[in-house]
Amino acid sequence: MANFYTDNAGLKFQLSHPLMKKIVTLKENNFADKDKYDYAPHDFEDTVDSYDKVLEIIGEICGDVLAPNAEGVDHDGPQVENNRVIYAPGTQRNLDAITQAGVYGLSLPREYGGLNFSMIPYVMAAEVVSRADTGFANIWGLQDCAETIHEFASKELKEEFLPRINKGATCSMDLTEPDAGSDLQAVMLKATYNEKDGWWYLNGVKRFITNGDAEIKLVLARSEEGTSDGRGLSYFVCENPKDASMKVRRIEDKLGIKGSPTCELVFTNVKAKLVGDRKLGLIKYVMSLMNGARLGVGAQSVGVSEAAYREALAYAKDRRQFGKAIIEFPAVYELISVIKAKLDASRALLYETTRFVDVYKAYAIVAEERALDKEEKEDAKKYQRLADGFTPLTKLFGSEYANQNAYDCIQVHGGSGFMKDYTCERLFRDARILTIYEGTSQLQTVAAIRHVTTGTYLAQIRHYQDEKILPELAGLRTNLIALTDLYEKTVNKVVETKNNEYIDFQARRMVEMAGHIIMCYLLLMDSTRDSQFTKSAEVYLNYAKAEIIRHSSFIESFDIESIGVYKQV
Amino acid sequence: MGLQIVVLAKQVPDTRNVGKDAMKADGTVNRAALPAIFNPEDLNALEQALRLKDKHEGSTVTILTMGPGRAAEIIRESLYRGADNGFLLTDRAFAGSDTLATSYAISCAIKNFPKVDLIICGRQAIDGDTAQVGPQVAQKLGLPQITYAEEILDLKKDVITVKRRLEKGVEVVEGKLPMVVTVNGSAPDCRPRNAKMVMKFKHAKTVSEKQEGNQDYTELFDTHPYLNITEWSVNDIKSDADWLGLKGSPTKVKTIESVVFQTKESKKLTADDFDIESLMRELIANHTIG
Numbered sequence: 001m002a003n004f005y006t007d008n009a010g011l012k013f014q015l016s017h018p019l020m021k022k023i024v025t026l027k028e029n030n031f032a033d034k035d036k037y038d039y040a041p042h043d044f045e046d047t048v049d050s051y052d053k054v055l056e057i058i059g060e061i062c063g064d065v066l067a068p069n070a071e072g073v074d075h076d077g078p079q080v081e082n083n084r085v086i087y088a089p090g091t092q093r094n095l096d097a098i099t100q101a102g103v104y105g106l107s108l109p110r111e112y113g114g115l116n117f118s119m120i121p122y123v124m125a126a127e128v129v130s131r132a133d134t135g136f137a138n139i140w141g142l143q144d145c146a147e148t149i150h151e152f153a154s155k156e157l158k159e160e161f162l163p164r165i166n167k168g169a170t171c172s173m174d175l176t177e178p179d180a181g182s183d184l185q186a187v188m189l190k191a192t193y194n195e196k197d198g199w200w201y202l203n204g205v206k207r208f209i210t211n212g213d214a215e216i217k218l219v220l221a222r223s224e225e226g227t228s229d230g231r232g233l234s235y236f237v238c239e240n241p242k243d244a245s246m247k248v249r250r251i252e253d254k255l256g257i258k259g260s261p262t263c264e265l266v267f268t269n270v271k272a273k274l275v276g277d278r279k280l281g282l283i284k285y286v287m288s289l290m291n292g293a294r295l296g297v298g299a300q301s302v303g304v305s306e307a308a309y310r311e312a313l314a315y316a317k318d319r320r321q322f323g324k325a326i327i328e329f330p331a332v333y334e335l336i337s338v339i340k341a342k343l344d345a346s347r348a349l350l351y352e353t354t355r356f357v358d359v360y361k362a363y364a365i366v367a368e369e370r371a372l373d374k375e376e377k378e379d380a381k382k383y384q385r386l387a388d389g390f391t392p393l394t395k396l397f398g399s400e401y402a403n404q405n406a407y408d409c410i411q412v413h414g415g416s417g418f419m420k421d422y423t424c425e426r427l428f429r430d431a432r433i434l435t436i437y438e439g440t441s442q443l444q445t446v447a448a449i450r451h452v453t454t455g456t457y458l459a460q461i462r463h464y465q466d467e468k469i470l471p472e473l474a475g476l477r478t479n480l481i482a483l484t485d486l487y488e489k490t491v492n493k494v495v496e497t498k499n500n501e502y503i504d505f506q507a508r509r510m511v512e513m514a515g516h517i518i519m520c521y522l523l524l525m526d527s528t529r530d531s532q533f534t535k536s537a538e539v540y541l542n543y544a545k546a547e548i549i550r551h552s553s554f555i556e557s558f559d560i561e562s563i564g565v566y567k568q569v
Numbered sequence: 570m571g572l573q574i575v576v577l578a579k580q581v582p583d584t585r586n587v588g589k590d591a592m593k594a595d596g597t598v599n600r601a602a603l604p605a606i607f608n609p610e611d612l613n614a615l616e617q618a619l620r621l622k623d624k625h626e627g628s629t630v631t632i633l634t635m636g637p638g639r640a641a642e643i644i645r646e647s648l649y650r651g652a653d654n655g656f657l658l659t660d661r662a663f664a665g666s667d668t669l670a671t672s673y674a675i676s677c678a679i680k681n682f683p684k685v686d687l688i689i690c691g692r693q694a695i696d697g698d699t700a701q702v703g704p705q706v707a708q709k710l711g712l713p714q715i716t717y718a719e720e721i722l723d724l725k726k727d728v729i730t731v732k733r734r735l736e737k738g739v740e741v742v743e744g745k746l747p748m749v750v751t752v753n754g755s756a757p758d759c760r761p762r763n764a765k766m767v768m769k770f771k772h773a774k775t776v777s778e779k780q781e782g783n784q785d786y787t788e789l790f791d792t793h794p795y796l797n798i799t800e801w802s803v804n805d806i807k808s809d810a811d812w813l814g815l816k817g818s819p820t821k822v823k824t825i826e827s828v829v830f831q832t833k834e835s836k837k838l839t840a841d842d843f844d845i846e847s848l849m850r851e852l853i854a855n856h857t858i859g
Contacts, residue, residue, distance in 0.1 A: 038793070039768035042786065053771060054764045061761055101761040115764055 002067065004128045005059025008306070010344065011124055012055075013530055014351045015048050020120065023355065024048065026362035027118045029369070037110045051121040057101050058125045065097045066132035073133060073259035074426050083247040085213035085261045094136050099168030108146050112162035119358040120351065123299045127350070130303025134430035135257035137303065138210050141296040145171035145218050148289045149237060152276040157237060161216055172214035173293075174206045174265065175286060181208070182443060184220065184282055185230040189267060191221035200236055202270040205249075212263025213248050215240050219272060220281050235281035238272035246270050256429030291387070293438045294395040295357060298350045301398035301434045304427055305343040308402070308409040311424050312336050316412050326412075335408050337539050342401040344536035348522035349515070350398060353390035360384040386460065389451035392444040393515045399434035400441060406431040442508075449507040453495050457514040458488060464521035469528045476541055480520050483548050487513045490552045502560050509551040516544035571627025572724075574618045575679060577690035577706070578611040578632055578647065580640040584695050592825070598696060605639060607646050610691025612759035614752040617721050618689050619651045619760065625724070629653040631682070635663060635674060638777045644798050648770040649762035655798055657775055662803040665815035668697070672705030674813055677806040679710060687729070688749045692717060700751070707749035714749040715742060719756045775800045 005011055024047045031047075033040035041047035069090030076088035087095070098104055106122045108114020130137035146165045150158060165171070180186035189204030202221055206212070217238050224232035240246060245268050252262040276285060313336055316327035326332045363372060363380035372380060406428040410417035417424045435441045451457050461484050469477060490513065494506045523537035582603035584591070590602045615630075622628040632647040632655035634640050644655030658678050666674065679685060688707075693700035700716075707714035715731045719739065723730040727746040732739055734753045744750075772786050775798045779790065790796050803813065811817060838844045852858045 038795075039765040041768070042789075046786075049771070050768045053767050057762045057764060057767065097761055100763065102764040102766075115768075 001060075002063025003056065003059040004062040004067070004131055005055045005124075007059075007063075008128075009532055010347060011128070012052065013526070013532070014120060014124060015051055016529070017120075017351070017355065019355045019359070020044075020048065023118050023120065023358045023362060026359065026366060027116065029366065033110055033116070040110060040116070051117065054103060054106075054115065054117070055121055055124055055128070058103050059128055061094075061097045061101055061103075062128050062132035066094050066129065066136055069094055070133040070136075070259075071423075071426070073135065077258045078251060078261040080248050080251055083244070083249070084242065085211075085248055085251065085263065087261070088259055091136060091139070091259050094133070095139070095168065095170070098140065102166060104140075104143055104168055105146055105162075105165035106143070108150060108162060108165060112146075112150070112158060113164075113166035114146075114162075115166075119295075119354045119361065123295060123350065123354045126296055126299035127303045127306070127347075130300040131307045132303075133259060134300060134304055134427070135259035137296075137300045138257060138260040139170065141293075141300070142171040142173060142211055142214065144289060144292050144296060145173055145216065147292060148173075148218060148235075148285060149275065151288070152235070152285050153237065154276075157273060157275065161237060164216070169216050170211060170214040171216045172209055172211045172218070173289070174209050174212065174217055174219040176208045177205060178207045182440070184286065185233075187220050187222060187233055187282070189219065189221045191219075191223040191234060191236060191272065193223070200272045200274060202236065202238065202267040202272050204267055206263075206265045206267070208252070209263045209265055210260055212251075212261065212265050213240065218275065219267075220286055221272075223274075223278055223281075230282040231279055233281040233283075234278045235275040235285045236272035237275050238270055241270060244268070254433075256426070256432055290438065291357075291391050294391050294444070295350075295354060297434055297438045298346075298353070298391075298394035298398040301395075301402035301431075302343065302347045302350050304402040304431045304434065305339070305346060305398075305405045308405040308424065308427050308431075309336070309339050309343050311422070311427065312339055312405075312409040312412040315416075315422075315424075319414075332412060335412060337535070338543060339405045339408055341536040341539035341543060342405060344526075344533055345519035345523055345540045346394075346398045346401045348526055348533075349390070349394050349519050352518075352522055353387065353394045356383045356387040356390055360387055385456060389448070389456040389460075390518075392439075392447035393511070393518065395439065396441050396444040396448065396511070397515050397519070399431075402431045402434050445508045445511050446504075448511045448514075449503065452491055452507070452510045452514055453503065457518065458484075458491075461487075461514070461517050461521065464518070464525070467521075467525055469524050473524050473527060473534075473537070476520070476524055476537060479541060479545065480517060480524070483520075483545060484517055486548065486552050487517060490555050494555060497560060499560065502563060505563055505566075506555055506558075509555060513548050513551050516548055520544050571629070572621060572625050572686045573682070573684045574621060574628060574630045574687045574689060575682065575685050576611070576615050576618045576630060576632050576647070576652070577675060577688065577703070578615065578634045578643050579608045579691075579694045580605050580634065580636050580643045581608045581694050581696045582606075592827070605642070607643055608691055608694045608696075610693060610695075610752060610754045611643075612691075613754060613756040614689045614691045614750075615647055615650060615652065616757055616759040617718070617750070617752055618687075621687070621721060621724060622651065631655065633658065633675065633678060635659070635666075635671060635678075638775065641775045641778055641798055645770060645773055646762070648773060649767045650760055651763065651766065654795075657798060657800045658806070659775075659777075659800055660802040662810065662814050665818060666813070667818035667820035668699050668701040668705060669819060670813055670815075670817035672702045672709055673817060674806070674808065675702070676706050676709035677808040678801060679706070681801070681806060686727075686746045688712070688747075690749070690751055692751045692753050703749055703751035710749075712748050713744055714751070715744050716751045717753045718750045719753050721750065770796070772796050773798050 021044055024044050028047060034042050041050050073088045073090040078088055079086045105114040106117045110116050126141055129140045146162055149161055175184055177187055192201045202219055217240055219236045220233055221236055222232050223234040247266045249264045249266050316332050316336055317325055319326045360380050360383040409424045410428055413422055413424050416422055491510055494503055520541050523533055523540055526533040527537045582598055582600050583606045591599055593599045618630045622630050630652045632644050632652050634643045635658040638659060641657050647655055663674055690703045704714055717733045718731045719734040720732045722732055729744050732741050734755050772789055773796045
C-alpha cells in the first residue's frame with residue numbers, strides 16, 4: 001500500500017503556493033461550473049481539496065500498480081504483431097487502472113469530460129507517474145494532444161475527439177521522420193485534399209513516434225505542394241484506422257524507457273481532418289505544444305530524480321561496510337545531500353515555471369469569453385514571457401540533474417548498482433533520453449539564451465531579491481546578490497562583443513549561471529514557507545556558487561580569438 | 570435486467586501492520602492504536618458487485634455497514650468506486666455484538682429494502698477472522714449461499730454461476746437468486762477510486778457527522794440529496810432487543826494469549842547415509858511423512 005503522492009511532503013507543498021488562488025480563480029472562472037457539473041468545485045478551498053484528493057488516487061495507483069509493474073514492463077517491452085503494437089502486459093494493466101480512476105484528461109474542460117484541473121496538479125501527476133515508471137510517463141503525458149485539439153481545432157473536432165480522452169483513448173503526436181528530427185521543417189509526409197469526399201489523405205513515413213499505434217493521432221504533414229519549408233506544413237488529426245493503411249513497420253530497440261513503444265509508421269491513404277488553419281501546422285501549433293511537451297519532460301525528469309534519491313538513501317542506510325552504514329561516511333552523505341539538493345532545486349523550478357504557464361493559459365481561456373482589460377492583458381503578457389523563459393531552463397536543468405542523480409545513485413550502490421537486481425540501473429537507462437527528446441539540452445540553450453541577452457532572467461532575479469525571506473536566511477541572500485552581480489558582469493562582457501558565434505559559444509555557461517541563481521532564490525523562498533527545504537537551500541547554494549564561479553572564470557579568462565581551437569575539421 | 574445488489578462491508582482496524590500497543594491489557598483490540606480501513610475482502614466483494622452493475626444495465630449497488638459513526642468513511646469509499654448509495658447501521662444498542670448479534674441486526678436491516686437480488690460480502694474480516702457473518706445472514710434470511718467465491722462468472726435470469734476457491738483447487742457452482750455470496754481474498758482487487766466520483770461525493774455525510782460542528786458546505790445537503798448518507802438506528806429496523814448487542818451475543822472471551830514463536834535448537838546434518846537415514850526415521854516416527 002504505497003502512495004507516491006502522500007509520501008512526499010515536497011509535492012503537497014506546491015498546492016499551498018500564494019499564486020494558487022489567482023490560478024484557480026482564473027481557471028474556474030468564478031466557479032461557474034458548480035451548478036452544471038456535480039463534480040465541479042464550489043470555491044477555492046474546495047478546488048485545492050479536489051486537486052489533493054485526485055492526486056492521492058494517482059499516487060496510490062503509482063505506488064500500488066505502476067511501480068510494481070515497472071520492472072516487468074522494462075523486461076517484456078511492447079511487441080509488434082501483424083503491424084500493430086501490443087503493449088507489455090504491465091503497461092496494459094497501468095492503462096486500465098488509470099482509465100478506471102478517470103484521471104486521463106485532467107486539464108480538459110468539463111464540457112469535454114475532463115476535470116478542468118490547472119497545470120500545477122497536472123504536472124504533479126506527471127512527476128509522480130514518472131517516479132513510478134518513466135517510460136509509462138510518456139504514454140500518460142500524450143494526453144497533451146487533447147490540449148492541442150482543444151486549443152486549435154474546430155468545435156466539431158473537439159466534440160468528436162475530446163470526450164473520448166477521459167474514457168481512456170490513447171494519443172500520439174506524429175512529428176519526426178527519418179530526415180526530419182530536430183529540423184521539423186524538413187517533414188515530407190504528404191497530405192492531399194480530396195474535394196469529392198472532403199477528407200485529407202496522408203501518405204508517407206514517420207519515425208521515432210512515441211506510442212505510434214495510439215487511437216487518436218495528431219500528424220504534421222506537408223499540405224502545400226511544391227513547398228520545402230515550415231510554411232508548407234499543416235496539422236491533422238486522425239482516428240487510427242487499425243488496418244493496412246497505417247502500418248507499424250517496426251518498434252525501436254532502445255536503451256531505456258522500454259515500455260514506451262517508439263514506432264516507425266507507414267501511412268497509405270490514411271483519412272484525416274485538418275486542425276485549425278492550413279500552413280500553421282509547424283509555425284504555430286507544433287511550436288505551441290512543444291513548450292507543453294518540454295514542461296512534461298521537466299516533470300518526468302524530477303520524477304526520475306525523486307526515485308534516484310530514494311533508492312540511494314535507502315541503500316546507503318542499509319548497506320554496512322567497515323562496521324557502519326555507508327551513509328555515515330562523508331563521501332557518501334555529501335553525494336546524497338547533493339542529489340537531494342538538485343532534486344529540490346529542479347522541482348522548485350518546475351513548479352515556478354508551471355505557475356507562469358498556468359496564469360497565462362488561464363487568461364487565454366478567459367479571453368475566449370470576454371475581452372481582457374488593459375491591466376489583464378499586460379499581466380498575461382508578463383506571465384507568458386516568464387513561461388517562455390523558464391520552460392527551457394526547467395527542461396535543461398531537470399533532465400541534466402535526473403541523469404546526474406541516476407548516475408550518482410548507481411555510485412552509492414557500488415558494484416551492486418551495476419547489476420540488474422537493483423532499480424537504479426533502470427533509472428540510469430531511462431534518464432538518458434531526457435536530455436535529448438523534445439529538444440536537446442543544446443536546443444534548450446538556444447531557446448534560453450535570448451532571455452539572458454534581453455534581461456528576462458536578470459529582471460526576475462532582481463524581483464526575487466526583493467521578496468520577503470526569513471531573517472536567518474539573509475546571509476544566503478547576501479551571497480546570491482554577489483553572484484548575481486558576477487553574472488551580470490560576465491554576461492555584459494560577452495554580449496558587448498556583439499559576436500553571435502561567440503555568444504552561442506558561451507551560451508550554455510551563461511544560461512546555467514542564470515538558472516543556478518534562480519533555483520537558489522526559489523529554494524530560499526520555499527524555505528521561508530517551509531523549513532523542510534532549508535538544508536537543500538544551503539547545500540544547493542554551495543554547489544551553485546562553485547559552478548557559477550567556474551563558468552565566470554572560464555569566460556573571464558577566455559580569449560575570443562581562441563574559439564578556433566575548438567573547431568574540429 | 571437491473572439487479573438490486575447489497576454489499577455488506579465492515580470498517581476494521583488494520584491488523585496487517587501491528588505495533589506493540591495493538592492489544593489492550595484486557596486482551597481486546599486497541600482500536601485507537603490501529604488505523605481504521607475498509608476490510609480487504611469486502612473490497613473484493615464490492616468489485617464483484619460493481620462488475621455485475623457494469624454488465625447489467627439499471628443495477629444498483631447499495632452498501633450496508635454496521636459500526637460507529639466514523640464507519641461512514643466505508644460508505645464514502647464505496648461511493649468513490651461506483652456504489653450508488655449506502656446505509657450506516659449505528660446505535661449503542663448494537664455495541665458489543667458478536668457474529669450472531671451482528672448477523673441478526675444486519676438481516677433485520679436488509680428486510681428494510683423492498684427488493685434484494687444478491688447480497689455480497691467478504692469471506693471474513695481481518696479483525697475477527699470468523700467468516701461467520703455472511704453465512705449467518707443467509708441463514709437468518711432463509712437464502713441460499715455460495716462461500717469462498719473468487720469470481721462471479723455469469724448471471725442469466727436468476728441463475729448465477731460462481732467460481733469458488735477451495736483449498737486444493739477451484740469449483741464452479743450455480744445458484745438461484747436471491748442469494749448470499751461471500752468473496753475470497755484471491756478475487757480481483759477492487760478498482761481504484763474514480764476522480765469524478767471522489768469530487769462528487771467527498772462532501773457526503775451522515776446526520777451525526779453533520780452535527781459534529783464542521784459547518785462547511787451545509788447548504789449543499791438540501792440542494793444535492795445524494796450527499797446525505799442514511800443512518801439507521803435500532804428504531805429504524807424491526808428487531809427483538811434480546812437478540813442485539815451484548816445481550817444477544819453468547820460469545821464470551823475467556824482469555825487471550827500472546828503467542829511468540831521461538832526458534833528451537835537447530836540440528837546439523839551431513840549428507841552421509843547414516844544422517845539421512847536417521848532423519849527419515851525421525852520424520853516417519855513423528856508422522857511428518859508417511
